[in-house]
Amino acid sequence: MKAYGGWAGKILRVDLSTGRIGTDNTLERYRDFLGGTGIGYKVMWDEVPPGTKPHDPENKLVFAVGPLAGTSAPCSGRTAITTLWPVCWPLPLVASGHMGGQFAVKLKYAGYDALIIEGKAEHPVWLMIADGQVAIHDARRLWGQGVRHAQIALAEIMGQDAAVAAIGPAGENLVPLSTVVTGASHSAGGVGSIMGAKNLKAIAILGTGSIRIAGDKAEWEKLVKYHLSLLGANNQDVVPRMPQPWAEFSDPTSRWNAHPGNRWGAAAHPVDTGLCDPHDLNRIAYRSNTAAFFLGEQAWPYTVRGNGCASCPIRCHTMLKVPALSARYGIPALGQTTCIGYRFGNAFFKKLPGGINGPTSLEASMIGTELANDLGIWSNYLQLQRDFVKLYEDGTIAKKVDAREFQSYSWSRYEKGDPAFLFELLPRIARKEGELATALGLGTGHLLERWGLSEAAWGKDKQLAYWKMGHPKHHSTEDSGQCGLLINLMYNRDAQCHAHSNFLGNGLPIEVQKRLAAELWGSGEAVDALAAYTPMNGYKAKMAKWALLRKELHDSLSLCCWMGPWVASPLRERGYRGDDSLESLLYSTATGDRKSRQELDLVGERIFALHRALTIRDMGTKEMRTRHDLIPDWVFHDPQNRKAFSKGTVHMDREDVQKALDLYYAELAWDGKTGSPTRATYQRLGLADVADALAKRSLLP
Numbered sequence: 001m002k003a004y005g006g007w008a009g010k011i012l013r014v015d016l017s018t019g020r021i022g023t024d025n026t027l028e029r030y031r032d033f034l035g036g037t038g039i040g041y042k043v044m045w046d047e048v049p050p051g052t053k054p055h056d057p058e059n060k061l062v063f064a065v066g067p068l069a070g071t072s073a074p075c076s077g078r079t080a081i082t083t084l085w086p087v088c089w090p091l092p093l094v095a096s097g098h099m100g101g102q103f104a105v106k107l108k109y110a111g112y113d114a115l116i117i118e119g120k121a122e123h124p125v126w127l128m129i130a131d132g133q134v135a136i137h138d139a140r141r142l143w144g145q146g147v148r149h150a151q152i153a154l155a156e157i158m159g160q161d162a163a164v165a166a167i168g169p170a171g172e173n174l175v176p177l178s179t180v181v182t183g184a185s186h187s188a189g190g191v192g193s194i195m196g197a198k199n200l201k202a203i204a205i206l207g208t209g210s211i212r213i214a215g216d217k218a219e220w221e222k223l224v225k226y227h228l229s230l231l232g233a234n235n236q237d238v239v240p241r242m243p244q245p246w247a248e249f250s251d252p253t254s255r256w257n258a259h260p261g262n263r264w265g266a267a268a269h270p271v272d273t274g275l276c277d278p279h280d281l282n283r284i285a286y287r288s289n290t291a292a293f294f295l296g297e298q299a300w301p302y303t304v305r306g307n308g309c310a311s312c313p314i315r316c317h318t319m320l321k322v323p324a325l326s327a328r329y330g331i332p333a334l335g336q337t338t339c340i341g342y343r344f345g346n347a348f349f350k351k352l353p354g355g356i357n358g359p360t361s362l363e364a365s366m367i368g369t370e371l372a373n374d375l376g377i378w379s380n381y382l383q384l385q386r387d388f389v390k391l392y393e394d395g396t397i398a399k400k401v402d403a404r405e406f407q408s409y410s411w412s413r414y415e416k417g418d419p420a421f422l423f424e425l426l427p428r429i430a431r432k433e434g435e436l437a438t439a440l441g442l443g444t445g446h447l448l449e450r451w452g453l454s455e456a457a458w459g460k461d462k463q464l465a466y467w468k469m470g471h472p473k474h475h476s477t478e479d480s481g482q483c484g485l486l487i488n489l490m491y492n493r494d495a496q497c498h499a500h501s502n503f504l505g506n507g508l509p510i511e512v513q514k515r516l517a518a519e520l521w522g523s524g525e526a527v528d529a530l531a532a533y534t535p536m537n538g539y540k541a542k543m544a545k546w547a548l549l550r551k552e553l554h555d556s557l558s559l560c561c562w563m564g565p566w567v568a569s570p571l572r573e574r575g576y577r578g579d580d581s582l583e584s585l586l587y588s589t590a591t592g593d594r595k596s597r598q599e600l601d602l603v604g605e606r607i608f609a610l611h612r613a614l615t616i617r618d619m620g621t622k623e624m625r626t627r628h629d630l631i632p633d634w635v636f637h638d639p640q641n642r643k644a645f646s647k648g649t650v651h652m653d654r655e656d657v658q659k660a661l662d663l664y665y666a667e668l669a670w671d672g673k674t675g676s677p678t679r680a681t682y683q684r685l686g687l688a689d690v691a692d693a694l695a696k697r698s699l700l701p
Contacts, residue, residue, distance in 0.1 A: 003214075003592060004027065004214060004591050004592055004593060005067075005071075005211065005212040005213045005214030005215070005590050005591050005592055006066075006067030006068065006071060006211065006212075006213075006214070006587075006590040006591040007026050007027060007031075007035070007067050007113055007591065008026065008108050008111050008112055008113045008209075008211065009025065009026050009027065009111075009113070010023045010024070010025065010026060010111055010112050010113065011023060011024040011025075011026055011029070011030070011039070011112065011113055011114045011115075011116060012112045012114070012115045012116070012129070012134065013115075013116045013118065014115065014116070014117055014118065014127060014134070014136070015118045015119045016117065016118065016119040016120055016121040016125065016136065016198050016199065016200060017057060017118070017119030017120055017121070018119065019136060021134050021136075023112075026039075026113045026114070029042070030042055030113075030114075031593075032603070032606065032686060033556065033603075033606070033607055033610070034066055034067060034553075034556040034557055034587075034603060034607070035064055035065055035066030035067055035069075035113055035114070035556050035557065035558065036064050036065060036066045036078070036079075036080040036555045036556040036557065036558055037064070037080045037082055037096045037552065037555040037556050037607065037611075038064075038066075038552075038556035038603075038607040038610075039062060039064040039082075039113070039114045039556075040062040040064050040080055040081075040082025040083075040094075040096055040114075041082065041094065041607060041610045041611050041614060042610065043060055043062050043082070043114075043116055044060060044062070044082060044083075044084075044094050044614055045610055045613065045614055045617075045690070047060055048060050048084065050617050050618045050620070051618075052084060052092075053084070053092060054083065054084040054085065054086040054092045054176075054193070054194060054197070055086070055174060055193065055194070055197035056197075057118075057119050057120040057197075057198070059083060059084050059194065059197075060083065060116055060117065060118055061081065061082075061083045061116070061117040061191065061194050061195065061198065062080075062081065062082045062083065062114060062115070062116050062117075063079055063080075063081050063103075063107065063114060063115040063116075063117075063165075063203070064079070064080050064081075064082065064113065064114035064115075065078070065079055065080070065104040065107055065108055065113060065114065065558045066113075066556050066557035066558035066559070067113075067557060067558075067587065067590055067591050068557045068558050068559060068586055068587065068590055069104040069105055069107075069108045069310075069558035070104070070105040070108035070109055070210075070211045070310075070311075071211055071213060071311075071586075071590050072220075072224060072311055073224065073227065073311060073559070073586050073590065074224065074227045074228055074231065074311060074312060074313065075231075075309075075311065075312045075314070075559055075560040075563045075564065076104075076310070076311045076312075076557070076558050076559055076560070077100050077101065077102070077104050077105060077308075077309030077310035077311050077312055077558070077560070078098055078099070078100055078104060078309070078554075078555070078558045078559065078560055078561070079098065079099050079100075079103045079104040079107070079182075079188070079558070080096045080097075080098055080555050080556070080558075081096060081097045081098070081099070081180065081188045081191045082094065082095070082096040083095070083096075083191055083194050084194075085190055085492055085493055086176040086190065086193050086194065086443075087176045087177060087190050087380060087442075087443035087444075087445070087446070087470050087471065087493065088445070088469055088470055088471070088492045088493060089443065089444070089445020089446050089449070089469055089470035090445065090449070090469075091618065091619060092618075093469075093492035093614070093615055093618050093619065094492060094611065094614045094615065094618065095190065095491065095492045095493040096555065097179075097180070097188030097189050097190050097191045098188055098496070098555065098561070099165070099180065099181075099182055099186045099187055099188040100186045100308065100309035100310075100312075100317075100560070101163065101182045101183035101186035101309055101310070102163040102182070102183065102309075102310050103163045103165055103182045103183075103186070103205065104309075104310065104558055105163075105207070105310040105311070106162070106163040106205040106206065106207040107129070107163075107205055107207065108207065108209075108211055109207030109208060109209045109210065109211070110129050110130070110131050110132075110205055110206065110207030110208075110209065111131060111132060111207070111209055112129070115129075115203070117195075117198060117200060119198065120197065120198045120199055121136070121198060121199040121200065122199070123138070123140055123199060124138070124139040124140050124142065124143040124172075124199045124200075124201050125137060125138060125139050125199060125200060125201065126139040126142065126150075126154065126200070126201050126202040126203070126204060127200065127202070127203045127204070128157075128158065128204055129203070129204070129205040129206070129207075130158070130205075130206045131206065131207060131208055131209060139199075139200075139201040139202065142154075142201050142202070143172060143201060144169065144172065145168075146168050146169065146374035146375060146376075147166045147167070147168045147181045147373060147374050147375075147376055148373075148374050150164070150166040150168075150201060150202050151164045151166055151181075151202075154166075154202055154204040155204075157204070158204045158206050159206060161206060162204050162205060162206045163182055163183070163204070163205050163206075164182060164202055164203070164204045164205075165180050165181065165182040165202060165203045165204075166180070166181060166182075166201060166202035166203075166376075167179070167180055167181070167192040167195045167196055167200075167201060167202070167376050168181070168192070168373075168374055168375045168376030168377075168430060169375055169376065169427075169430040169431055170192055170193070170375050170376040170377045170378075170429065170430040170441070171192030171193050171195050171196040171376045172196045172201070173193075173196065173430065173431060173432050174193045174196050174197055174432075175192070175193055175377070175429065175430060175432060175441035175442075176190070176193055176441060176442055176443050176446065177189075177190070177377060177378045177379075177380055177384055177429070177440075177441050177442070177443050178190075178191075178192030178193045178196070178376050178377060178378055178430075178441075179191070179192045179372075179373075179376045179377065179378045180192050180195060180376070181373050181376055184307070184317075184335075184336050184373070185307075185317050185335075185336045185337045185338065185341065185369070185373055186309070186317070187373065187376075187378075189378035189379070189380065189381075190378055190380070190493060192376045192378070213589070213590055214589070214590060214591055214592025214593075215588075215589035215590065215592065219589060220589055220590070223585055223586065223589055225281070226579075227566070227582060227586070228281050228284065228313065229278075229279075229281065229569070229571065230566045230569040230571070230578045230579060230582070231284055231313070231314070231563070231566065231569075231570075232256060232278075232287075232506065232568075232569070232570050233254065233255050233256035233257075233258075233287040233288040233314070234255040234256075234287075234288035234290055234293070234314055234316045234562075234563075235255050235498065235501075235502050235505065235562060235563065236502040236506060236563055236564065236565075236566065236568070237251070237254040237255045237256045237505065237506055237507050238256070238506045238507060238508060238568050238569055238570040238576065239251050239254055239256065239506070239507035239508060239570065240254060240256045240257075240258070240259065240276075240507075241253075241254040241255075241256055241257045241259070242257075242259045244259065244275055244276075245275065246275060246277045246278070248572055249507065249508060249509060249512075250507075251507030253505070253507070254507045255288055255290070255293050256276075256287050256288065256507070256570075257287075257288065257289055257292055257293060258273035258274065258275075258276040258286050258287045258288070258289070259273065259275075260272060260273075260274055260275060262289070262292075262300055263300060263301075263303075264289075264300070264303040264304060264305055265300055265301035265302065265303060266301065266302050266303055266304045266320070266321040267303070267304050267305060271286075271305075273286040273287075273289075274286065278569075278570035278571060279571075281313075284313040284314065285306050285313050285314065285315040286306075287314075288306065288314060288315070288316055288318075289303055289306070289318055290306075290316045290317070290318045290338050290339060290342065291303060291318035291320055291342060292318075294339070294340075294342035294343060294365075295342055295357060295361065295362055295365055296356075296357030297357070298357060298358070298359065298362060299318070299320060299362070302320045302321055302322050302362070303318060303319070303320060304319040304320065304321050304334070305318075305319050306318055306319070307319050307336055308338075309560070312560065312563070314563060316338045316339070316562070317336045317337060317338045318336060318337075318338065319334065319335070319336040320334070320335060320336065320366065321333050321334045322335075322362065322363065322366055324363065325363065325366055325367070328363070329363070329367060329419070329420065329423070331366070331367060331370045331371075332370065335366050335369050335370055336369075337369045337373070339562070340379065340381060340382055341369055341372070342365050342369070343365065343368075343379075343382055343385070344365070344368035344369060344372045344379050344382075344385070345364040345365045345366070345367045345368020345369065345371075345372075345419065345422055346361045346364040346365050346368065346419075347368075347379075347382050347385035347386070347389075348364075348368070348385050348388055348389065348421075348422065348425070349364065349389075349414070349417050349419075349421075350389050350393065351415075351417050352364065352417040353416075353417050360417060360419060363419045364417075364419035364422065367419050367420075367422050367423070368422055368426075371422060371423070371426045371427070372426070375426060375427060375429075375430040376430065377426060377429055377430055377441075380443055380444065380470075380471060380472065380494070381471070381472050381474055381494045382465075382472070383443075383444050383464075383465070383466065383471065383472040384440060384443075386463070386464050386465060386466075386472075387440070387444055387447065387464070388425075388440060390461070390463075390464060392414075396451070396453070397436060400435065400436075400439070400451050401434070401435050401436045402435070405434045405435060405436065406436075408434075409421075409424055409425070409436075410424060425437070429441045439451060443470045443471075444458065444466060444470050444471070444472075445469060445470030446470065456633070458632075459632035459633050459634060460632070460633045460634055460637075461634060462634035462637070462639070464634075466632060467488055467494070467632055468630040468631075468632065469492060469493075469628075469630075470493075471492075471493045471494045472494050473488050473494070473632075474488060474494035474495045474496060474497070475487070475488075475495070475497065475498060475500065475501035476488045476495075476635075477635055477650050477651070477652055478650050479500065479501040479504055479505060479530075480500045480501060480504045480527075481528055481533040481540070481650070481652070482533075482536050482540050482544070482652070482656070482657070482660040483500045483526075483540055483543050483544045483547065484500055484501065485631065485635065485652060485657065485660065486541075486544040486660060486661070486664050487500060487544060487547055487548060487551075489628075489629040489630070489631070490548060490608075490612075490629070491611075492615060495551075496551070496561060497547055497548065497550075497551040497561065498551075498561055498562055498564075499546065499547035499548075499550035499551055499554075499561075499564070499565050500543065500544070500547040502563075502564070502565070503516075503527075503565075503567060503568060504527060504530070506568045508568060508576055510527070510528075510529040512576055513527050513568075514527060515575075516567065516568055516576065516577060517539075517543070519577070520543070520546070520567060520580060521539050521542040521543045521546065522539055522542065523537075523539040525537050525539050525540075526539035526540050526542065526543045527540075527543070530650075531647065531648050531649060531650050532647050532648075533644075533645055533649075533650070533652075534645060535645060535653075535656050535659075536656050536657075536659045536660040536663060537663075538663055538667075540660070540663075541660070541663035541664045541666070541667040542667060544664055544667070545664070545667045545668060548604075548608060549601050549604035549605055549608070550564065550565045550583075550604070552604040552605075552607045552608045552611075553583050553600060553601075553603070553604040553607075554583070556603075556604070556607055557583060557586075557587060559583065559586075564583075565578070565580065565582070565583070566578040566579060566582050567579070567580050580597060581596075581597040583597070583600060584596055584597045584599070584600040587600060602685065605668070605685055606685040606686055606687060609677050609681065609682060609685050609687060609690075610687065610690065612624070612676070612677055613677070613682070613687070613690045613694060615628060616676055616694060616699050617693070617694060617697065617699060620697075620699075621699070622674045622676045622694075622698075622699045622700065622701055623674055623675075623676075624674060624675035624676050625661065625665075625672075625673065625674055625675030626675075628675070629661065629675050631657065635651060635652050635657075636651055636652055636653070636654055636657075637651055638651040644656065661675070668681070669681045669684070671701035673701065674701040676699075676700070676701045678700070678701055679691045679695070679700055682694075
């Protein structure tokens with residue numbers, strides 16, 4: 001380890017069945033996979049046999065961070081949690097959830113790059129990690145309690161500096177749509193029930209160590225400042241929403257919503273966000289108010305400040321204080337969340353008094369945030385909410401649920417848009433109380449199967465945003481045409497990839513984007529203006545591969561996939577260029593393992609090839625093109641019957657999509673007929689043993 005920085009050097013293993021606690025050497029087994037999801041995929045490949053079910057004791061739960069976690073690299077506070085995905089349908093396949101907060105740095109400072117949970121405890125337990133001391137403690141008194149209670153109870157034992165990740169009743173009751181929550185609002189969706197199946201209520205970590213930086217201190221500090229200079233606002237928007245004196249451009253859809261007169265109105269001393277000139281690195285946190293982006297301008301008077309993850313100045317978890325919540329609903333007036341979390345509560349309602357940006361919507365949002373984080377319920381990127389609205393509106397719930405149960409809900413309150421309805425629905429989902437709550441908590445694919453509904457029908461309704469295998473689309477054709485489509489094919493849950501959408505949604509004019517695209521992928525033809533799409537070409541395939549590799553690198557290095565990559569910047573003097581070598585610069589300087597951008601990309605390609613191999617092995621087929629990489633029918637239909645590539649439509653052409661697949665598979669050096677990596681590709685990526693294992697199962701093309 002003396003030769004390397006970044007890594008802590010040890011992997012912690014805890015077998016809850018036997019109580020055995022041990023460690024592995026990180027670099028001996030996992031260096032070629034960096035960390036994060038790379039370690040997770042490797043563990044799942046080596047140690048979890050096909051046919052294992054998500055809630056089996058034999059399934060593994062891997063909390064892993066990368067070599068940049070704990071180094072002070074900006075936006076490096078992410079933890080990847082990899083396991084067999086309980087929401088994936090019809091088969092459980094490998095996937096990862098991700099959470100921010102302080103967990104990643106505490107794990108690293110305690111001396112570990114990853115935590116592998118095995119087996120199942122005889123009764124509810126919690127895991128204590130205090131630097132080198134690791135112990136399994138009785139958690140029966142915490143079982144049945146919400147996340148908040150568990151976090152407070154363990155903080156009283158461990159101290160306020162500890163990071164606690166806990167599950168709520170949803171995870172305990174093995175609800176597939178459940179989360180692990182750390183801090184006030186940082187959660188990893190889809191993995192809560194895996195902890196519940198292992199009788200693991202919580203993990204509490206106190207780490208007081210440090211991480212060595214291999215490079216020169218001055219070099220590192222210069223690199224960190226350089227990285228900060230390239231940051232935009234939330235989701236790497238690099239132009240402001242409203243015109244400002246320093247800005248050449250503005251974009252009304254930008255998340256850079258700081259502006260003179262926009263105030264954090266609920267702060268002890270109200271704060272004006274001001275101009276936020278991009279050269280003022282001390283005001284980065286003022287640029288974004290995520291609550292105002294999702295809930296409208298009404299959020300500003302209730303804003304206290306931004307909150308967020310270790311080593312990140314963006315502070316995208318906006319803290320709101322809404323006094324009426326305590327008096328009217330009996331929940332805390334203070335709450336926080338980010339991104340789609342602000343829609344968790346209000347998205348259950350088809351209609352709300354005052355509309356989506358009205359005061360009732362704000363109350364519903366805050367109630368949803370509080371209940372979801374305490375009960376530990378996951379929205380599946382709001383697929384839960386869209387399914388609920390659809391099933392109620394078309395009468396399916398009334399048909400599938402017996403009359404007594406149906407009448408136990410206050411449907412008249414729901415139809416009026418009364419947020420109090422959430423207190424009826426969400427606790428029942430967490431407790432699996434009744435047919436409706438149980439079915440909703442399964443996730444879309446399993447719900448449809450349980451109720452005898454057609455997945456194909458779900459895939460025809462664009463409003464449902466359903467994609468495949470139990471999960472929804474995530475920045476697909478509506479953001480970036482064929483590139484978004486290709487990315488959404490690759491994973492066994494929603495794609496969680498923002499590399500393509502962060503570039504195309506950065507707010508810069510299309511002319512500037514095309515200039516940057518030519519430098520990145522060889523031609524401006526790699527990108528199109530929104531809803532002005534052109535037919536598929538090889539440059540778009542290069543961009544799609546680039547986006548895929550950025551996601552895997554970020555998830556393995558512990559860089560925030562919601563912020564990166566930083567290939568566009570807010571700096572006019574740089575021609576708005578960012579730096580596509582930033583990940584390799586940070587990695588090389590932190591670890592001392594010098595890799596160019598191209599060399600680090602090869603590692604990202606290795607990591608995703610292993611994900612693909614896991615999917616092929618566990619599905620038992622090499623026919624990925626026709627059995628895994630599926631496209632919902634709504635992608636090919638325009639409500640106004642406009643032809644594909646007409647201005648104003650985002651729908652795709654079937655023949656063009658097949659060309660896109662051909663070019664994309666070729667770019668990855670996969671077999672075009674099956675959509676599977678070839679033996680030569682596995683060997684090129686240092687995965688010859690994986691190729692051998694697949695060959696024995698006749699799973700190589």
